Amino acid sequence: MSRPDRSGSEELESIVGEAGERALVRPFHGLVIETRRLVLRAPVAIDAPAIAEIADNARIAQNLTSLPHPYRTDDALAWASELADDSEQKHLICLKRSDGRRTPIGAITLDFRRGARLPTLGYWIGEPWWDRGFATEAAHAVIDYAFLHQGHERLSVSCRVTNGASRRVIEKCGFQMVAQELGHSAFFQAVVPVDRFQLDRRTWESLRRWEPLRLAKG
Ligand SMILES: CC(C)(COP(=O)(O)OP(=O)(O)OC[C@H]1O[C@@H](n2cnc3c(N)ncnc32)[C@H](O)[C@@H]1OP(=O)(O)O)[C@@H](O)C(=O)NCCC(=O)NCCS
Incomplete structure (x- = not known):
């Protein structure tokens, strides 16, 4: 992973901070990211039953590469016990x-799974919470952290060509499509058509700096 000149990122960090959108807390069992409506934190063993209850859903598994289905508490325990290294992120949403309570509603990761060349985003939200902007809010935070604090230059994400909701999340994060290809699906035990997207640092910086519109009076 190359380390960029950080001066631009420091300026952007203050813009992100001024907006009051992100609070980074360390340490609380690793990294904790707070957004307006969400807390992203490392999953722990005690979360396993709640994770299993919402992840045990074919409508989620059929859109992910390798989520087990059915999804049991043991699967959640195994997931919670896997460690992410410093260039990766792994959060319970x-x-x-x-x-004051905080209810688990999904998961989001940024990692190099399956030997990926680029850090790759993955996410799911429990069905009761779909279409309320939560995946987009979590993805924005993970992307900001990846560029501001992890020094990544380019991120990747893929979704099945039939997954309109995920495609929309990807678009709202500023990713651009780079390829159509076949991806593995554990649910279907087959390869399925997927669209692959990338977001580079310059595009992200440009989006974050987009100034509010000011109309001149008179
Ligand atoms: C994809 C998923 C994470 C989206 O989560 P979410 O919290 O509902 O996402 P958001 O609310 O932030 O955004 C969803 C967007 O998709 C739109 N949408 C929903 N269903 C859609 C469909 N069938 N076709 C097109 N757009 C759709 C919503 O209107 C919204 O867009 P808008 O804000 O412009 O109105 C969630 O549906 C999910 O977990 N699905 C199963 C697992 C999965 O697909 N994970 C991603 C793998 S790549």
Whole structure:
């Protein structure tokens, strides 16, 4: 992983901070990222039953590369016990409740799975929470952290060609399509057509710096 000139990133970090959108907390069992409605943190063993309850859903598994189906508490325990290294991210997505509780609603990762050349984003949200902007909010935070703090230059993500909701999340993060190819599906025990997208640092910086529109009076 190459280390870029950080001066531009430091300026951007202050823009992100000014917007009050992200709070990074260390250490709390690793990295914790807070967004307006969510807390992203490392999963722990005690989360396993809650994770299994929402991940045991064919509508989730059929859109992911390797999520087991059916998905049991043991699968969640195994996932929680895998360590991410410093160039990767692995988060349980928790919803902040008005009574102070934080409910697990999904997961998001950035890693080099299957020998990927680029850090690759993966995510799922429990079906009761779909279409409320949570995947996009979590992905924005993971992407910001990847460029601001992990020094990545380019990120990758793939989705099945039939996955309109994920494609929309990917578009709302600024990724651009680079290829159509076949990807492995554990659910179907087959390869399925997928679209692959990338987001480079310059594009992300440009999107983050997009100024608010000011209309002149008169
Ligand atoms: C894909 C997934 C993560 C999206 O999570 P989410 O929290 O609902 O996503 P968001 O609310 O941030 O954004 C969803 C967008 O897709 C749109 N959408 C929903 N269903 C759609 C469909 N069938 N076709 C096109 N767009 C769709 C929503 O309207 C929304 O766009 P908008 O904000 O412009 O209105 C969730 O559906 C999921 O977990 N699916 C199963 C697992 C999966 O597909 N993971 C991604 C693998 S690449």
